[in-house]
Amino acid sequence: MRILANILVALFVTASACPASAKIEKFPAGFRIERIMIDGASMYVRVGGKGPAIVMLHGFGDTGDMWAPMAAALVKGHTIIVPDLRGMGLSTHPEGGYDKKSQGAGIAKIMDALKVDKADLITHDIGNMVGYALAAQYPDRITKWAIIDAPIPGIGPWDDILKSPLLWHFNFRGPDVDRLVKGRERIYLDRFYNELSANPKAIDEATRNHYAKLYARPGNMHYAFEQFATFNTKDAVDNKAFQAKGKLPMPILALGADHSFGETQALVMREVGSNVEGSIIANSGHWIMEEQPALTVKLVSAFIDKK
Numbered sequence: 454m455r456i457l458a459n460i461l462v463a464l465f466v467t468a469s470a471c472p473a474s475a476k477i478e479k480f481p482a483g484f485r486i487e488r489i490m491i492d493g494a495s496m497y498v499r500v501g502g503k504g505p506a507i508v509m510l511h512g513f514g515d516t517g518d519m520w521a522p523m524a525a526a527l528v529k530g531h532t533i534i535v536p537d538l539r540g541m542g543l544s545t546h547p548e549g550g551y552d553k554k555s556q557g558a559g560i561a562k563i564m565d566a567l568k569v570d571k572a573d574l575i576t577h578d579i580g581n582m583v584g585y586a587l588a589a590q591y592p593d594r595i596t597k598w599a600i601i602d603a604p605i606p607g608i609g610p611w612d613d614i615l616k617s618p619l620l621w622h623f624n625f626r627g628p629d630v631d632r633l634v635k636g637r638e639r640i641y642l643d644r645f646y647n648e649l650s651a652n653p654k655a656i657d658e659a660t661r662n663h664y665a666k667l668y669a670r671p672g673n674m675h676y677a678f679e680q681f682a683t684f685n686t687k688d689a690v691d692n693k694a695f696q697a698k699g700k701l702p703m704p705i706l707a708l709g710a711d712h713s714f715g716e717t718q719a720l721v722m723r724e725v726g727s728n729v730e731g732s733i734i735a736n737s738g739h740w741i742m743e744e745q746p747a748l749t750v751k752l753v754s755a756f757i758d759k760k
Contacts, residue, residue, distance in 0.1 A: 477663045478521040480535075481528055489566045491559040492550050497543035498563060499535040502528040505596075506569045507757065508560060509535045512578020512603060513677055514645050516542030516667055519742045523575065526750045527757060534572065536563055538583065540676030542667055551679040552687040553579075553606075557586030561594065573757055574598040577741065579680050581605060582688060585725065589695035592702055599706040599753045600722060602714050602739055607689030608696060609721040619648060626678050634674050639665035641674075650738035651712035660743060700727040706756040708749070710737040730756070 484501035499517055507527055509520040517535040524533045539556055540546035550556065560583060564572060574595050576584035581603045588595045604614050615623065622645070634641050642665055646656045668674050705726040709718030711733050719731025732752055737745040 476657055476659050477518060478525070480521050481525050483528075484524070484533075487567070489563055491539075491562050491566075492555065493547035494539050494550070494559075495545040496539070496559070496563060497537045498567075499524075500533070500567065502530075502532045504530045504532055506532040506534060506564070506567075506572035508564070508572045508574050509533065510560070510574070510576040510580030510583050511535075511538065511542075512576075512580045513541075513680065514642055514740070515578070515664060515742070518542070518663070518667075519577070520575070522742065522746045523750050523753060526754050531573075531757075532567075532569065534563065534567060534569065536560070538579065538680070540679060541673060546672045546676040546679075551676065552683040552691065553582045553586040554590070554687070554691045556583045557588075557590055560587045561591050564594065570594065571596050575601075575753055575757075577601040578603045578739070582684075585692060585695070586688075588701050588703065589692075589698075589725075595701075595703050597704050597706075597757060598701075599708065599756055600718070601708045601741055601749070601753075602710045602718060602734070604714070604717075604721055605692055605725070606684045607692040609724045610717065611689065614717075623681055623684060626682050630678055631675050636669075638669040638674060642668060646740065646743075649713065650740050650744055651710070651736060652738070652744060655744040656740055696725050701725055702727055704756075705729045706753065707731045708734055708741070708752060710734045710739060710741055710744075712737060713739040 480499055484499050487498045487500050489496045489498055511517050511519050517537045520535050527533060537544040539550060571594050574584050581600050582605055585605050588598055604611060646661060647653045650656060705722050707719040707722040707729055709715040715733060719729055722729045734741050734745050734749055741749045
């Protein structure tokens, strides 16, 4: 069916179809690190700039480091807030709280700690799911939302999306997963970088090693699996309840990569948003900030800065 076609199509495109892209970048000078205690977790939060706030949320296979090029483009005139999600990157990992409703509330608490009342939102992958829980619970606090290339549990064609063999990892858990992956974090992440990209070479060795080292930190891969474990047990139920209360009012830019979710991203968001603009990131798979950073920054910046 067409929905799944957008997910599966062209993932086997030749590497020559896409240009190589940027390596891991540092955040601009002047950014600081805040350690903010939220519901038992010490959250690692990058903060920089002045002006209207923008919160950026990453997903699996990345950390907040993925947003450095976006932060560099938007920091002039904005306060940029980039946390590592609960249990991921350099944030700590308590036992519970990995459902997206709780994490969305946690992001609102980070805003509170930084004395930020309202913010624009930019999200990718699992960050999309946390972002929806944030926007649905606090719609008056999110002014715009750019959401990039990943579904929302329980919303739109979720049940069909789950049938894609490329998403086997959504259900990869159990008593042995930690032992299977420990010491093999780079191998595990390579599977996703290679299969979910349009051009695997765009995700260079430095980038792969950078994230593999972070995911090899004690507990990090285990609690990344906890992010997936709540998709159908809690997140889908919560999201349907959010959806039943009405559509989100803020302007939403739904970006799908042409070799990944494509037009499905906007289709999903029109289920929950009343003001949704769809667009496509050309020549990219799921790893948009690694494969097509310049185009992604251009599209998102234009949306954020539009009056």
